[in-house]
Amino acid sequence: MSSAPSSTDLYDAPAAAGPVDLVVSLPGSKSLTNRALLLASIAEGPSVVRRALRSRDTTLMAAALTSLGAHVDTSSEDWRVTPAPFAADAAVDCGLAGTVMRFVPPVAALSSGAVAFDGDAHMRNRPVGEVLTALRGLGVTIEDDGRGALPFTVRGSGSVRGGLVTLDASSSSQFISALLLAGARYEQGVDVRHVGKPVPSLPHIEMTVQVLRMHGVEVDTDGANRWAVAPGPVAAVDHVIEPDLSNAAPFLALAAVTGGRVVVRDWPAETTQAGDVLRDLLTQMGCQVSFVDVADAPTGRGLEVVGPSVLAGVDVDLHDVGELTPAVAALAALAQGPSHLRGVEHIRFHETDRLAALATELRGLGAAVTEHRDGLSFTPAPLSGGVFRTYADHRMAHAAVIAGAAVPGVRVEDVATTSKTFPDFAGFWSGLLARPTGSSSEG
Structure with missing residues (x-):
């Protein structure tokens, strides 16, 4: 792990003075926004992504x-996308965005130019080789010097043969979504078969299938570990983006750790977002969770969480919702009973090795945590303040501020990494805890 940061890098996570009583609106879903943008870029005509998340x-x-050739107007809250032929050479900056690194190459293969991909230094350690190997199997030329990682170049010929592809997606469901999203534009479509350990984060594949069907794409999901997209047009469809439910985790956690009340406006009644599982997880930890009427919400409703007097531990398999692990781990470290989080070995390959990072940083605050190959175990222990490093990982920052809401003196390294999915998260979070109870806030 990296050395301790300098004091100028640190954010003083505010501790709650007592039970909170808040109503919040959150930015849109990153996962839905990026899927909608990508499909709009290869659709039959212009479309609009409404309430798009504006984040890194x-x-x-x-x-x-x-850069591939589409026109994406991001000047207003609603982003307008006009597709155009992909023909020119291009360079793609992936930053720390797994969806860019994995979703864009199968679309770039439709270009008649050479498309070079690179990103932040850490992205060169994140797996993408299965996608590149799959594309080669479909007739696409990939130049990566055998690394199976960034940087690499996709040399398209203007079309992709498509067809059957077999891969191991046990380290990321994005490998499957990447091929499905572009597959309708391939000459034979794409028939994806997974072999290996169970695919993690299945709700994200369900999200991909749902969005494809909204665009009129035929998707066959019959049979285990198989997803097939038929060749055909991608209809132009306007999307209204749901709030990012995974980003709701630290806000709902405020209710859990303070014994207070938090309402998130416009929580969807039905959704494929993994964050919806928070309703069940928080119930298991002793919270009261319910849908309530919210007069000033566009949908007229929201999700209310009321925290317990004593936060219970939990024993859960988070395999399908691994992105929630950092927030749940912070809650487990604060719970009054033991917890065991399992099924998430794959999150060792996210923005950082999240299991090792969580064990290290929560232990640094006093948590009694044991790291396992695929999870973490906690026994109750008093926490105290200290520096919490984030490793350029926005979900680690979420864990840090949850702990800081209950424990004075938590100082968070590089809290700005949250801009990946939530612009000015720190300012918003500090503002919430500085407000009187019963107030509302917009994200």
Whole structure:
């Protein structure tokens, strides 16, 4: 792990003075925004992505698609996308966005130019080789000097044969989504078969399938570990982006750790977002969770979480919702009973090795945590303040501020990494905890 940061890098996570009582609106879903943008860029005509999330990951996606030849107007809250033939050479900056690194190459293969991909230094350690190997199997020329990682170049010929491809997506469901999203534009479509350990984060594949079907794309999901997209047009469809439910985790956690109340406006009644599982997880930890009427919300409803007097531990398999692990780990470290989080070995390959990072940083605050190959175990222990490093990982910052809401003196390294999916998260978070109870806030 890296050395301790200098004091100028640190954010003083505010501790709650007592039970909170808040109503919040959150920015849109990164996962939905980037899927909608990508499909809009290969659709039959112009479309609009309404209430798009404006964050580092989504602006990188917009820039990537623009570099390929589409026109993405991000000047207003609603982003307008006009597709155009992909013909010129281009360079794509992936930053720390897995969706850009994995989703854009199968689309770039439709270009008649050479498209070079690179990103932040850490992205060169994140797996993408299965996608590149799959594309080669479909007839696409990839230049990566055998690394199976950034940097690499996709040399398109203007079309992709498509067809059957077999891969191991046990380290990321994005490998499958990447091929499905572009598959309708391939001559034979694409028939993706997974072999290996169970695919993690299945709700994200369900999200991809749902969005494809909204665009009129035929998707066959019959059979285990198989997803097939038929060749055909991608209809132009306007999207209204849901709030990012995974980003809701630290806000709902405020209710859990303070014994207070938090309402998130416009929580969807039905969704494919992994963050919806928070409703069940928080219930298991002793919270009261319910949908309530919210007069000033566009949908007229929201999700209310009321925290317990004693936060219970939890024993859960988070395999399908691994992105929630950092927030749940912070709650487990604060719970009054033991917890075991399992099924998430794959999050060792996210923005950082999240299991090792969580064990290290929570232990530094006093947590009694044991790291396992695929998870973490906690026994109750008093926490105290200290420096919490984030390793350029926005979800680590979420864990840090959750702990800091309950424990004075937590100082967070590089809290600005949250801009990946939530611009000015720190300012918003500090503002919430500085407000009187019963107030509302917009994200």
